[in-house]
Amino acid sequence: AQKVTQAQTEISVxxxxxxxxDCVYETRDTTYYLFWxxxxxxxxxxxxxxxxxxxxxxxxxxxxxxxxxxSTSSFNFTITASQVVDSAVYFCALRDTGRRALTFGSGxxxxxxx
Amino acid sequence: xxxxxxxxxxxxxxxxxxxxxxxxxxxxxxxxxxYRQDPGQGLRLIYYSQIVNDFQKGDIAEGYSVSxxxxxxxxLTVTSAQKNPTAFYLCASSIAGEKLFFGSGTQLSVL
Numbered sequence: 001a002q003k004v005t006q007a008q009t010e011i012s013v014x015x016x017x018x019x020x021x022d023c024v025y026e027t028r029d030t031t032y033y034l035f036w037x038x039x040x041x042x043x044x045x046x047x048x049x050x051x052x053x054x055x056x057x058x059x060x061x062x063x064x065x066x067x068x069x070x071s072t073s074s075f076n077f078t079i080t081a082s083q084v085v086d087s088a089v090y091f092c093a094l095r096d097t098g099r100r101a102l103t104f105g106s107g108x109x110x111x112x113x114x
Numbered sequence: 115x116x117x118x119x120x121x122x123x124x125x126x127x128x129x130x131x132x133x134x135x136x137x138x139x140x141x142x143x144x145x146x147x148x149y150r151q152d153p154g155q156g157l158r159l160i161y162y163s164q165i166v167n168d169f170q171k172g173d174i175a176e177g178y179s180v181s182x183x184x185x186x187x188x189x190l191t192v193t194s195a196q197k198n199p200t201a202f203y204l205c206a207s208s209i210a211g212e213k214l215f216f217g218s219g220t221q222l223s224v225l
Contacts, residue, residue, distance in 0.1 A: 009154070035213065043202065045216040091156060100164060101147055101172065102214060106156035 002027045004094050006105035013082055014113050021077045021108045023092030029053075032096035034068065034075045039089040039107070048090075051075065082112045116141050120205050120217035127192065127199060128225050135190045135220045137205035145210050146188035150174060151202040151219075160203075163188055164210065192222065200224050 003026040013019045025034065036048040049059060051068055059066045063080045079086055089109045093102040118139045127133045139146065145164050149157040159172030163182040177196025182188055188207075192199045200223050206214040 006156075037216075043204075043219040045204065045206075045214075047213045047215070050213050100145070100210065101159050101162045102157075103159070104149075104157040106154060 004105035008108045010109040012111045023075045027096045029096035035093040037091045118217035130194045139207045143207035147206045149204045
């Protein structure tokens with residue numbers, strides 16, 4: 001069975017600090033996909049990134065970067081120079097061949113103070 | 115604009131009552147999903163459907179029912195058998211295997 005663990009329940013930082021959100025996953029499949037979503041106070045989930053299990057290259061998109069390490073089953077998300085608008089709940093998710101739906105972690109609430 | 119529409123935004127249920135949450139998409143996606151969100155527990159899968167007239171139970175299907183008579187629509191009924199229905203319900207759709215697009219959610223509360 002698949003499982004996603006986000007051990008950090010809540011993180012509070014001051015604007016311009018860098019922050020890393022951790023994600024650890026479990027799956028028996030060799031082919032799987034990992035995702036990150038952002039949930040602002042409005043409630044709607046916003047897609048951030050999708051990564052397949054064969055692509056271990058790190059990804060950078062503006063202030064966002066993702067570090068995928070199969071050896072430790074981790075897919076961590078870093079925000080550089082955080083801003084107040086980054087305040088939200090962030091979810092990591094997994095989809096493998098065993099089920100055609102995403103399994104989500106419990107989320108990390110990020111609060112960026114001005 | 116293409117997207118997913120959930121209605122109503124807020125819904126109240128009386129004891130013993132069934133209520134139906136609406137989810138409509140105009141993205142031409144084959145797959146649709148229902149998730150429940152409780153504080154501190156993330157999103158849990160209730161039901162999902164890969165094609166019209168077919169759907170599968172997720173992790174917490176008890177007390178819920180769905181139908182998929184049209185590609186665009188995937189309504190969720192919260193039955194009286196669901197003893198703790200208060201939660202935020204999110205509908206999503208996708209092209210099979212790709213990222214999920216989410217609606218803005220329905221907050222269900224018990225009177």
